[in-house]
Amino acid sequence: MLDIRRRLLDKSALITSFVAPFLLASILGLAFGNSQSSGVMTIGIAFSNPNSYVRNLSNAGLASASLPALIKVDKNLTVANLEHEVKLNKISAGVILDGSLGSPSNIESLVNDVNGLLSATFVHPNDTKVNIGIDVVSGSSSLAGQVAQGIAASILGRIYNGILVATVVSSNRTGYSATIPKSEQTKTFFRIAESSAITPLPFILKNDNFGTGRNVIGYFAPSMAVVFLFIGAGLGARSIVQERGEGTLARLAASPVKSGAIVFGKMASIIVMSLVSVFLLWGETVLIFGASWGDPTGVIAMCVATTLAMCGLSIFLTSLAKTEQQAFNASVIVGFVLALIGGNFFPPGSLPPFMQTLSLFTPNGWALVGFGRLSQEGLGFTGILGPIEVLGSIALVFVVASLFRIGRVIEL
Amino acid sequence: MTSVLTTKNLVKRYGDRLAVDGISFEIQRGECYGLLGPNGAGKTTTISMACGLLARDNGEVYINGIPLTHRSIETKKYIGYVPQDLALYPEISVSDNLRFFGKLYGLVGEDLEKRVDQTLEIVGLKDRKKDKVASFSGGMKRRANIAAGLLHKPSLLVLDEPTVGVDPQSRNAILEAVSVLGDEGMAILYTTHYMEEAERLCDRIGIVDLGKIVEEGTKEELVEKVGTKDRIRIGIRNNYELAVKILKEKEPSASLELGNNFIGVSTENAPSKLPDLAGILVSNGVEISSLVVVEPNLEAVFLKLTGKELRD
Ligand SMILES: Nc1ncnc2c1ncn2[C@@H]1O[C@H](COP(=O)(O)OP(=O)(O)OP(=O)(O)O)[C@@H](O)[C@H]1O
Ligand SMILES: [Mg+2]
Numbered sequence: 001m002l003d004i005r006r007r008l009l010d011k012s013a014l015i016t017s018f019v020a021p022f023l024l025a026s027i028l029g030l031a032f033g034n035s036q037s038s039g040v041m042t043i044g045i046a047f048s049n050p051n052s053y054v055r056n057l058s059n060a061g062l063a064s065a066s067l068p069a070l071i072k073v074d075k076n077l078t079v080a081n082l083e084h085e086v087k088l089n090k091i092s093a094g095v096i097l098d099g100s101l102g103s104p105s106n107i108e109s110l111v112n113d114v115n116g117l118l119s120a121t122f123v124h125p126n127d128t129k130v131n132i133g134i135d136v137v138s139g140s141s142s143l144a145g146q147v148a149q150g151i152a153a154s155i156l157g158r159i160y161n162g163i164l165v166a167t168v169v170s171s172n173r174t175g176y177s178a179t180i181p182k183s184e185q186t187k188t189f190f191r192i193a194e195s196s197a198i199t200p201l202p203f204i205l206k207n208d209n210f211g212t213g214r215n216v217i218g219y220f221a222p223s224m225a226v227v228f229l230f231i232g233a234g235l236g237a238r239s240i241v242q243e244r245g246e247g248t249l250a251r252l253a254a255s256p257v258k259s260g261a262i263v264f265g266k267m268a269s270i271i272v273m274s275l276v277s278v279f280l281l282w283g284e285t286v287l288i289f290g291a292s293w294g295d296p297t298g299v300i301a302m303c304v305a306t307t308l309a310m311c312g313l314s315i316f317l318t319s320l321a322k323t324e325q326q327a328f329n330a331s332v333i334v335g336f337v338l339a340l341i342g343g344n345f346f347p348p349g350s351l352p353p354f355m356q357t358l359s360l361f362t363p364n365g366w367a368l369v370g371f372g373r374l375s376q377e378g379l380g381f382t383g384i385l386g387p388i389e390v391l392g393s394i395a396l397v398f399v400v401a402s403l404f405r406i407g408r409v410i411e412l
Numbered sequence: 413m414t415s416v417l418t419t420k421n422l423v424k425r426y427g428d429r430l431a432v433d434g435i436s437f438e439i440q441r442g443e444c445y446g447l448l449g450p451n452g453a454g455k456t457t458t459i460s461m462a463c464g465l466l467a468r469d470n471g472e473v474y475i476n477g478i479p480l481t482h483r484s485i486e487t488k489k490y491i492g493y494v495p496q497d498l499a500l501y502p503e504i505s506v507s508d509n510l511r512f513f514g515k516l517y518g519l520v521g522e523d524l525e526k527r528v529d530q531t532l533e534i535v536g537l538k539d540r541k542k543d544k545v546a547s548f549s550g551g552m553k554r555r556a557n558i559a560a561g562l563l564h565k566p567s568l569l570v571l572d573e574p575t576v577g578v579d580p581q582s583r584n585a586i587l588e589a590v591s592v593l594g595d596e597g598m599a600i601l602y603t604t605h606y607m608e609e610a611e612r613l614c615d616r617i618g619i620v621d622l623g624k625i626v627e628e629g630t631k632e633e634l635v636e637k638v639g640t641k642d643r644i645r646i647g648i649r650n651n652y653e654l655a656v657k658i659l660k661e662k663e664p665s666a667s668l669e670l671g672n673n674f675i676g677v678s679t680e681n682a683p684s685k686l687p688d689l690a691g692i693l694v695s696n697g698v699e700i701s702s703l704v705v706v707e708p709n710l711e712a713v714f715l716k717l718t719g720k721e722l723r724d
C-alpha cells in the first residue's frame with residue numbers, strides 16, 4: 001500500500017503510467033487515423049507490353065485485393081509515366097506488371113509458362129519481381145515501397161489463383177482440343193481465370209477498416225500501453241534499488257516480516273499499478289475517442305498477460321541495476337528499443353518481413369499480435385490463445401526470476 | 413537471568429577480508445553496551461549479523477535466549493534497529509513513516525497512533541509530525557530515524573552511530589533519550605567512534621579493532637586493565653636534551669614519551685609533582701611552552717590498545 005502511495009507521489013511514475021500512454025496513443029492515432037482516411041499514399045500500377053487478357057486479369061485481382069483506405073491506386077499509367085511520377089514524389093511507389101505474360105496464341109505454352117513461373121510466388125511473395133516480371137518502383141518512402149511490394153504480391157497471388165483454377169478447369173473440361181481454335185481456348189481460359197482471381201487472398205494490411213480513426217486508436221492505445229507498461233514497471237522497480245540506497249530496505253529486512261512477503265508486496269504493488277494504468281487507458285480511449293479494442297474478454301485477458309510479461313521482464317532488468325540511475329536507464333532505453341523492435345510505433349503490418357519476424361522475439365511484439373487480432377481482425381478470446389501462451393510463459397519466467405533476484409537484494 | 417542479546421564467535425568474511433573475526437558479547441536488560449572502534453573495524457557488520465540482516469559465516473546469536481537465524485521473524489520483533497544511514501521515506505511525513513514501520517511490527521489502530529505520538533515525544537519531534545522527512549534538518553532526520561526503531565518497544569535497541577554528523581543540540585537530545593530508555597530497562601547496543609559518548613552512555617564497552625574485541629569492560633575496568641598512569645605533558649622550547657636528562661634523574665621510575673617538542677611523563681601522582689619538575693627545568697635554563705595534565709581515559713586506553721587515534 002505504501003508502495004502505491006509512494007508511486008502516486010512520484011510525479012515521473014504518474015506521467016509514465018497514466019499520462020504518457022494516453023497522449024501518445026492519441027497523437028499516433030490521430031496522425032495515422034486522419035491522414036489515412038484522406039489517402040496519403042498513392043501506388044501506381046503500369047503494364048509493360050500490355051495484353052488485354054492480362055490487364056483484365058490483374059484488374060480483377062486488384063479489385064478483390066481489398067486495399068486499406070490509406071492506399072490509392074492509380075492504374076492508368078504508362079511505365080515511363082509511373083517512373084517519372086515516383087521520381088517527383090507524386091506517387092509513393094509503383095508496380096510494373098509484365099503484360100506479355102505467356103503467349104495468348106499458344107495456350108499450352110502459356111499454361112506451362114505460368115505454372116513454372118508462378119510457382120515461385122508462394123515461396124517468396126516479395127521477390128516476385130525477379131521471377132515473374134513484376135517491377136516494384138520504390139519512391140523515397142520505404143514504407144510505400146513495402147506497401148507496393150505487398151500489393152504486387154497480392155495481385156500476383158490473385159492472378160496465380162485465377163490461372164491455376166482456369167488451368168485445372170480447362171484441361172478437365174475441354175482438354176486442348178484441336179477442334180476449338182486456340183484463341184477461343186485462350187479466351188475461355190482467361191474468363192475462368194478472371195472470375196477466380198476475385199477470390200480474396202490475405203493482404204498484409206488485413207483489415208480494411210484500419211484507418212477509419214476509431215480503430216487506429218483501438219490499435220495504438222494498447223500498443224502504447226505496452227511500451228509504458230514496461231517503462232512504468234521499471235520505474236516502479238527502481239524504488240527497490242532506491243530503497244536499498246535509502247536504507248529502508250535494511251529496515252524492512254530487520255522487521256519481523258518474511259522477506260518473501262516483502263518481495264511479493266513490492267512486485268504486487270507494481271503489477272497492480274500497471275494493470276490499473278492499462279485499464280484506465282482502455283476506458284479513456286473508449287470514452288473519449290470511441291475507440292474499440294475488440295472483444296472485452298479478450299482485451300482483459302491480453303491486458304493481464306501483457307502486464308505480467310512486461311512487468312516481469314522490466315522488474316527483473318531493473319533489479320540487476322546497481323544504482324538508481326542505471327535502473328532508470330535500463331527501463332527507459334530498453335523500453336524504447338523493445339518498442340522499436342516490437343513495432344509499437346508503426347501501423348500493423350507496415351514493418352518489413354524480417355522486422356516482423358524479429359518483433360516476435362519481444363513480448364511487446366506478441367502483445368501487438370494479440371491486441372491486433374482483437375481490434376483489427378475482430379477475433380475473440382480463442383483467437384489470442386497463442387499470444388497469451390507466449391506472454392504467459394515470458395511472465396512466468398521473469399516473475400519467478402525477479403522474485404529470487406529481489407529476495408537476494410533484500411538480504412543484503 | 414538470560415541476556416537480552418548474546419553473540420558467540422561471530423565471523424563474517426568479504427572475499428579475503430575478515431570483516432568480523434570471532435566477536436562474542438552479551439547485553440543484559442537495562443544495560444547499554446558500546447562497541448567502540450575506528451572506521452572499518454567491523455561494528456556495522458557485527459550489528460547486521462546480530463539483527464539478522466546479514467548471513468553470518470560462523471557463530472550464534474540469541475535474543476532473549478531464542479536463537480536467531482537470518483530469516484527468523486520470531487526474534488526480530490524484539491529488536492529495534494536504527495541503521496547507521498538514514499532509513500526513512502523522504503517524501504512522506506514522519507508520522508506516516510512511523511505508521512508504516514509500526515505496521516510491520518504488528519501495531520495497529522489506536523495502539524499504533526499512541527506509540528507514534530509517544531516515540532515522537534521521546535525524540536522531540538512531536539510538533540513536526542505532519543512534516544515530510546525531506547524537509548527535516550540532518551539532526552531531526554537522525555532523531556526520526558531513531559523513533560522508527562523505538563516504535564514497538566523493543567527489548568533490544570540497536571543504534572549504529574546515531575550521532576554522526578549531528579548538531580550539538582540534536583546530539584544532546586539523542587543521548588538524553590537513549591539514557592532514559594536504558595534507565596527504563598531497554599537493553600541497548602550502541603556503536604560509536606565518539607569517545608565521550610561511550611564514556612557517558614555505556615555501562616560496558618567493547619573495543620573493536622580489525623574485526624576483534626580487543627578489550628572489554630566498564631570504563632574503569634578498561635582504564636585499570638591497560639594500567640595507564642597519570643600523565644603530564646611538558647612542552648619544551650629549547651635545551652631538549654638537558655630536559656630529558658633532568659627528568660630521568662628526578663623521576664627514574666617514570667616512563668618518558670619523547671615527542672617532537674614535548675616530553676610526556678607517566679608516573680604515579682604526576683599532577684602533584686608537576687610544579688616541582690617545572691621549577692627545576694626552568695632553573696636549569698629550559699624554556700617551557702606548555703604544561704598539560706592528561707587524566708587516564710578511554711582515549712588513552714584506545715590509543716594504547718590499537719595504536720590508533722579513534723578519529724581521523
Ligand atoms: N558489503 C561489503 N563488501 C565487502 N566488504 C565489506 C562490506 N561491508 C563491509 N565491508 C568491509 O568490512 C569491514 C568492516 O566494515 P564495517 O562497516 O563493519 O565497519 P564499521 O566498524 O562499521 O566502520 P564505520 O565506523 O566506518 O561505520 C571494512 O573493512 C569494510 O570495508
Ligand atoms: Mg559502521
